[in-house]
Structure formats: structure tokens, C-alpha cells
Amino acid sequence: MYHVINSPPTNARFPGLYVTPRQFSAQMEALARAGFTGVTLNQVEANWKQGAPLPAGHPVVISFDNGYRTQFTRAFSLLRKLGWPAVENLQLEGLPPSQGGLTPREIRALVGAGWELDTQGFTHADLIRLDPQRLLHEVGAARVAIRRRYHTPADWFAYPSGHYDATVITAVKAAGYIGATTVVAGWADPRDDPYTLPRFRILAGTTPQGLLAQLADGRRTADPPSSYL
Secondary structure, X not given: OEOEOOOOOOOOOOHHHEOOHHHHHHHHHHHHHOOEEEEOHHHHHHHHHHOOOOOOOEEXXXXXXXXXXXXXXXXXXXXXXXXXXXXXXXXXXXXXXXXXXXXXXXXXXXXXXXXXXXXXXXXXXXXXXXXXXXXXXXXXXXXXXXXXXXXXXXXXXXXXXXXXXXXXXXXXXXXOOOEEEOOOOXXXXXXXXXXXXXXXXXXXXXXXXXXXXXXXXXXXXXXXXXXXX
């Protein structure tokens, strides 16, 4: 799981969520050398449920949250060189202007290149604090909007800041998503609840060796610390 692919500005609220383009490139090259291959969540689900083949080696989902523009301007070309798709968990509204958001043209370019377009909702709201009408908007209306605008299924939801409870999961299911991802670290497994899949957060300063060690360890962690949220 990645966020901004850039150096953090001096006033960055969460500088740990900034991975420089050089770091990202080195990490992807290390993954490729270690036998990893990028795939999408829909490919994983098809393998788990229908036995559809995945690429040889170690399939891994590279996901990007929020829809920061550097995910297109910095990460896209690097992944394209490897022939890997990725997953974009798009936040439809509300990105700070200083950090920038993907344009519709850029989103369509990602989808056209084989990226999977999913969502975090409209505004990165804390879903467990919303009333039923607002929750429906953030979860259900966001999927309808993405499907209408970009003609793609948007089958997966990413919980903003990893906040969810039973009510949120019920809303995600009712909106037609086939699963959802969290910010709890660990490898996903076919036996997992598809609505609480873990991911590895890759933070600023992570070396290629550190990334491979994080993946090799692969242990599940507790919910993320409040400093991340």
C-alpha cells in the first residue's frame, strides 16, 4: 500500500506516507528480481474462487490509496516498464490542492493500461462515525459514480484510514463490493474474510532490503497506531 510518490513537503501532516520516486523504483526493481509479479485484486479473487491462473512466481498486489497525482506522474511509468498493473483506490473528492489529485484523463489512462480502479469513497471520511445516509453516500454512491464515469466494475473498497465496524462492512456488502482492504499488515489468504483483507503499508525510508524483509516476515499485526490515522 502506497500513498504519495514524492518527497514530503516541510509541512506534511504524515511525512511517513511519502515514498520518493527513487525509493519506489528501487523497491519495485527489488521485487522483480526476487520473483514477484504485480497483479490486481480481481485477478487474485478469480484465482481463489475459480482457479484462474496467476503469473508464475510470487503474485503481489501493488495498491495506491486516495488518488494522488504522483501515482500517475511518478509510479505509473515505472510499473509499466515492468508490465505490472496496480490497484488505484480512488478518493473522489477532497484531496488538498497542495498534494494534487488524479485528473479524469489520468484515471482513464491508468484503467486503459490495465490498472484496477477501486475506491475509498468520496471524502476519506471516518465511516464508523457517519449517519446511515452519509455512509450510503460514501460507500454506495461512490461505487455508482466510478462505474458511471470510468466504465469499470469498482469491485473493491478500501476503508479510509482502516476504520470499519460491522455496520460499515454491511454497507460495503450492500453496495455490491466483493471485498475490502484494511491497513492491517499481513499477507491475504483465501481463507480470510474478503471484507477485511490485510495489506503491507510501505512507509518513507523503506529500503529495498527492508521491503523484502517485511514481506518475508509477513506476520499479521494489530490495528495501526493512532499516529497513522
